[in-house]
Amino acid sequence: xxxxxxxxxxxxxxxxxxxxxxxxxxxxxxxxxxxxxxxxxxxxxxxxxxxxxxxxxxxxxxxxxxxxxxxxxxxxxxxxxxxxxxxxxxxxxxxxxxxxxxxxxxxxxxxxxxxxxxxxxxxxxxxxxxxxxxxxxxxxxxxxxxxxxxxxxxxxxxxxxxxxxxxxxxxxxxxxxxxxxxxxx
Numbered sequence: 001x002x003x004x005x006x007x008x009x010x011x012x013x014x015x016x017x018x019x020x021x022x023x024x025x026x027x028x029x030x031x032x033x034x035x036x037x038x039x040x041x042x043x044x045x046x047x048x049x050x051x052x053x054x055x056x057x058x059x060x061x062x063x064x065x066x067x068x069x070x071x072x073x074x075x076x077x078x079x080x081x082x083x084x085x086x087x088x089x090x091x092x093x094x095x096x097x098x099x100x101x102x103x104x105x106x107x108x109x110x111x112x113x114x115x116x117x118x119x120x121x122x123x124x125x126x127x128x129x130x131x132x133x134x135x136x137x138x139x140x141x142x143x144x145x146x147x148x149x150x151x152x153x154x155x156x157x158x159x160x161x162x163x164x165x166x167x168x169x170x171x172x173x174x175x176x177x178x179x180x181x182x183x184x185x
Contacts, residue, residue, distance in 0.1 A: 003032040004080045004184065009059070009087035010038050014045020016085035016106060019173035021052050023180070030184035034077055037070060039089045061089050071098055084138060085176070096140050103138040104183075106176050108168045110134060110150055115143035120161040120168075129155055131164070133172045135179035149179040 006024075008017050017036065024033050036049045036056040049056035057073065060066045071094060074082075082095075084105040095103065109119045111134040123131045132152040137145035151171040155164065 001028065001030065003030055005034040005078050006031040006081040006083060007035045007037060007074060007077075007079045008033055008083045008085050010036060010043055010045040010085055011040060011088040012043055012045060012086050014043065014048050014086070015169060016172055016176055017045050018048050020083060020085065020176060020180075021048060021054070023177040029177075029181070031081060031083075031180055034079060035073070039087060045086070059089075061092065067092065067094060071095070074098075082138075083176070083180075090142070091138070093140065096138075101137060104148065104179065105136060105138050105143075105145075106172050106179075107134050107136065107143050108165070108172065110152065111136060111143055111147060120164045123155070124159065124161065124164065131155055131168065133168055133175050135175055149175055149182060151175040 008020060010017050021033055023029050024031055033054055036046070036054055037059045038046055038056060039059055039061065041058045046056055057070060059070050080102060082099055082103040084103065091103070109123065110132045114122050130152050132150055134150045135148045136143070137148065139145040151174065153167050153171055159167070
């Protein structure tokens, strides 16, 4: 099996990145994480890049030269898939033009419900009984691309934003791996 060279974009703790790295170490997993891009040099997720010796780069989306150099690096390294894993920035049109249909994201709700930020707060406020996560293709419209996979969880009456986030993150780790496998079956 020829594994797809993949770049993972992060902004924070990198827990979904860690799950993807662990899956990518399995023989039959369809992707190989070739590089990591962070929107912040202080992102804790960069520690996984260091531990697993994966090259990483900091992307300042406001700096056009930086964006161009990242795009060039992705092309030179034959990256065929970009996984957004807690990446909290909106990619520009240049990324969509170069990687159309090759960027996926995981979102902590059952899209199309609760697009954007403050998801857990909005889910609890609406008193939903079920929520979950969605892995989807990224388009230029926020959280609106074709869904690849969704996982559901039940919301307990005593859940708060912190407990709900922890429950959803637990299913996200499995969902992202399953979605990648589904994409390349």
